Amino acid sequence: MKRKNLIYTFFGLLLTTSALISFKTFAKEQIISKITGKEINDQSLLSLNWYQQSGELKALSYQAFNLAKIAFDNAKLQGIENPAVVVDIDETILDNSPYQASLIGQENGFSSETWNQWVLAAKAQSLPGAVDFINYVNNNQGTVFFVSNREVKTKNAQENDLEKMTIDNLKKVGFTGVNDKTVILQGEFTKEINGKVSQAKEWRRKAISDGLVDGKKHNIVVLMGDNLNDLSDSLETAQTNSTKIKEVEKLQNQFGISQNKSLPTLVVLPNPLYGSWEANLYQTEKFNVKKWYELTPDQKDSERRRNLIIWAK
Numbered sequence: 001m002k003r004k005n006l007i008y009t010f011f012g013l014l015l016t017t018s019a020l021i022s023f024k025t026f027a028k029e030q031i032i033s034k035i036t037g038k039e040i041n042d043q044s045l046l047s048l049n050w051y052q053q054s055g056e057l058k059a060l061s062y063q064a065f066n067l068a069k070i071a072f073d074n075a076k077l078q079g080i081e082n083p084a085v086v087v088d089i090d091e092t093i094l095d096n097s098p099y100q101a102s103l104i105g106q107e108n109g110f111s112s113e114t115w116n117q118w119v120l121a122a123k124a125q126s127l128p129g130a131v132d133f134i135n136y137v138n139n140n141q142g143t144v145f146f147v148s149n150r151e152v153k154t155k156n157a158q159e160n161d162l163e164k165m166t167i168d169n170l171k172k173v174g175f176t177g178v179n180d181k182t183v184i185l186q187g188e189f190t191k192e193i194n195g196k197v198s199q200a201k202e203w204r205r206k207a208i209s210d211g212l213v214d215g216k217k218h219n220i221v222v223l224m225g226d227n228l229n230d231l232s233d234s235l236e237t238a239q240t241n242s243t244k245i246k247e248v249e250k251l252q253n254q255f256g257i258s259q260n261k262s263l264p265t266l267v268v269l270p271n272p273l274y275g276s277w278e279a280n281l282y283q284t285e286k287f288n289v290k291k292w293y294e295l296t297p298d299q300k301d302s303e304r305r306r307n308l309i310i311w312a313k
């Protein structure tokens with residue numbers, strides 16, 4: 001009996017020790033596997049290289065502007081008066097990937113402070129095909145409007161510094177028709193709905209069509225952007241990736257070249273670096289935060305993994 005008790009005690013101790021060791025290992029792994037802000041930024045390494053180094057990005061950009069040119073020429077052949085093209089700026093006609101790349105190795109992600117410094121530096125290059133297309137429209141009885149969610153000015157600035165440097169940057173890389181009327185930024189032509197100010201791009205497009213921008217009523221025949229929100233009100237109003245995809249299905253005949261002469265052509269530029277698609281990946285309510293950028297790196301990482309469609313062999 002005594003001997004049996006000893007054996008039980010021995011195995012009992014063995015089990016407890018191994019449980020303690022494995023708990024310790026587990027706890028250590030938990031600490032090691034904690035994702036930092038730097039590691040979240042590093043997850044963009046491959047897409048940044050694709051954006052900056054691949055011929056595919058450049059080919060897609062030419063493809064987008066070639067299609068837009070055909071759509072613009074078609075509109076002119078149809079005799080549409082005052083044809084206008086509305087383009088977004090960032091990752092549509094200007095390449096800001098050096099700013100995104102500057103976040104690699106940093107703990108902090110995108111912030112309006114560092115972004116505005118980049119905007120003020122006016123160092124962005126144009127995307128392939130953008131300058132030729134935009135200048136072609138402006139030289140052929142069309143008007144290009146640059147509708148962007150860049151801000152007009154930094155917080156305590158006396159002048160519209162961000163607008164001024166955006167215009168400078170666009171001119172510097174060779175775009176024509178760039179001025180404070182054609183460049184329409186966030187906060188311009190807003191609309192108050194139920195006491196709340198809506199800054200949706202829809203009101204800026206409406207101002208272009210209604211003649212509020214330059215006293216001329218324009219017919220928007222082509223819309224270009226890297227974000228679906230740049231292209232239509234229904235796409236901007238849809239708040240989740242699945243509802244946006246449903247809207248894309250509805251608008252499928254307008255992408256590239258509109259199949260319906262009375263509806264504008266929608267042209268999408270590739271952007272795997274950021275966008276509202278990313279914000280829509282995260283279930284913020286799960287983590288009791290209101291905005292996706294308030295999520296911790298760990299939470300972002302786990303949400304990015306949760307969304308993957310994985311082959312279960």
Ligand SMILES: [Mg+2]
Nearest residue numbers: 088090091226
């Ligand atoms: Mg953009």
